[in-house]
Amino acid sequence: MFHGSIPADLRSIIYEHAESxxxxxxxxxxxxxxxxxxxxxxxxxxxxxxxxxxVQAYSSALGWWLAGRELDYRLKDEHREELAWLEPYLATSTDTLATLMLGTRFLQYVGREGVYYERMVRATVGQFPSMHAKTVGKLSALTLRLADYYCGDVRDYLRDVVAADAPVAMFPPFYAGDYEQQFAGIDEFFDWPAPSYDLLDEDGKEEIIGAVLDRPHWILGLHIARDELRPWLRGVVQTSNRGMPIYVYASSGARRVVAPAQQVAPILLPKIGPGEDLGDRMAIHVLTGGQFAAVRSQFMSKTILPGSPLLACGVSVDGKLVGAFAYLPPKFDPSTAYLMSDFPVSWTRYRRLAKLIVMAAASREAQLLLQRSLSKRLTGWSTTAFTDRPNSAKYGRGIPGVKLQKRSDAAADGIHRYQLQYGGPLGNWTLQEALAEWKRRHGKDERR
Structure with missing residues (x-):
């Protein structure tokens, strides 16, 4: 019911510290x-x-409701007509809060053109009575209540509201635009008594940390290690491999370290050797999560954050593993699956083996596995590449039907210059046709 969450291990540390x-x-x-x-x-x-x-609309609605106060959230005049069907669900504060919570899921589709967005809105309208009733029921079952809720800048809160000797717990969003990007739909469609506050700059961050440290009892979670806070370091929480660690600082208490333990499993296929020739029969094999995690950790770029795929497959030629790929469900176009990972065994002599893995991922056999996983027809795939070049060497040329759909400068990963969106058809060739075409176009390009 609640969006997002700090990790369970961090909650355990807070739970432990609160005892003292x-x-x-x-x-x-x-x-x-x-x-x-x-x-x-x-x-x-x-x-x-x-x-x-x-300070944000979603949190303030929750906070005021938990503190027993009325919610003053109303549809904006310019949106009353298109969202008139929501009015019956804004009768009481509990009704309003349930609507806002559901709105964080569907308001992103309202007012946007396209078959997908229109279908999502229609589905929401049809299912809204039951979804709203269930959410109201969950809210009514909550036992948490607040003594009070302060809607405003945390710096003012620490300075003017919090008693000097009172315990303070914080996990502040120290990235630019965090508040503004979250739950933007509520601000777009609803009027509410929003506070005024300054965006956090470096001086503001230091002010917050200083206001917390100047107390006898406190706990603070940060996404960055602070050398000056090292004497108060009480924990490091990292819940997944290559995931962002959280550094826990506190006035006192036990020290805890939580490290990820990735579950891996072997793939019972030999990998192609450095000097081996590529054979003539290509196949794909559905992988378990552990098997994909193992081969991904071995061959995929360490700068790419891991994810949990809908479908992961190994690619073999004559019984030798040559690479792997993984898909996520469609993101925007409902008929286009998202290719989240594709990579070859890195030590072969074939310079363009990565293109063969992409072609296997776009094969008719892969299409059938995807359609079976989602019980729907899929006709295309899309992916994102991060690179310092304006075109991707892997997707850019030599794969039939693949097109560059968008180029962004700079890349969102903060490492590369370009973020490139590629896509192509799904199911236009079989695995055998893909292998034959790859050998014709790329098979002679070898490392010397």
Whole structure:
């Protein structure tokens, strides 16, 4: 029901530290989805009053409701006609909160042109009565209540509201635009008593940290290591390989380290050797999550963050593994699957083996596996490439039907110059046809 969450291991650290705090009111800054508040409230026999704070529309609706206050959220005049069907679901504060929570899922489709967006809105309207009733039921079952909620800049909150000796817990969003990018649909379609605040610059971040440190009891979670805070480092939480670590600083308490343990499994196929010739019979093999994780960690670029695929397959030629690929469900076009990963065995003598893996991923056999996974027809694929060149060597040339759809400068990964969107048809050739075409176009390009 709540969007997003700080990791369970970080919640456990907060839970543990709260035991040593004095019997006074507890204050949380940058409440977000109120995970910290729910963690504190879940302690057996917890009777201390809990206070929350945030600035965004979604969090403020939750905070005011948890504090027992009325919600003043109304549809904007320019959107009343297209969202008139929502009016019956804004009758009470609980109704309004349930609508806003559901709105974070569907408001992104409202007012946009295209068959996909129109279909999503129609489906939402048809299912909304039951979804709304279920959400109201879940809200009614919540036992967490706040003593108060402060809607405003966390710096003002720490300076003017929080008692000097009160325990403070915070996990602030220290990246530019975090508040503005989250739940933007509520701000677009609803009027609400939004606070005024300054975006966090470097001085603002330092002010927040200083205001927290100047207290007897506190815990602070950051996405970056701070050398000056090292004496107060009480934990490091990293929940997945290559995932972003969270550094936990606190006034006192035990030290904890949480490291990821990736589950891997062997692929029971030999890999093609460095000097071996490529054979004549290509096949694809559905991989388990552990098998894909193992081969991905061995061959995929370490700068690419891992994900959980809908479908992962190994590619073999004459029984030797030559690479792997993985798909996610369609993102925008409902008939286009998203190719999240594709990579070859790196040590072969074939310079363009990566193109063969892409061609296998676009084969008729791969299309059938994808359609079976989603129970729907798929006719295309798309992917994203990060590179310092304006075109991708892997997708750019030599694969029939592949086109560059978009080029962005600079790339979102913060490492490369360009972010390139490629796509192509799905199912235009069989695996054997793909292998024959690859050998004709690329098979003679070998490392010397």
């Amino acid at each position: 705090w004095p019997d006074t009111d507890l204050y949380v800054g940058c409440s977000g989805n109120f995970t910290i508040e729910r963690t504190l409230h879940s302690r057996p026999g917890e009777r201390r009053a809990i206070h929350g704070n945030d």
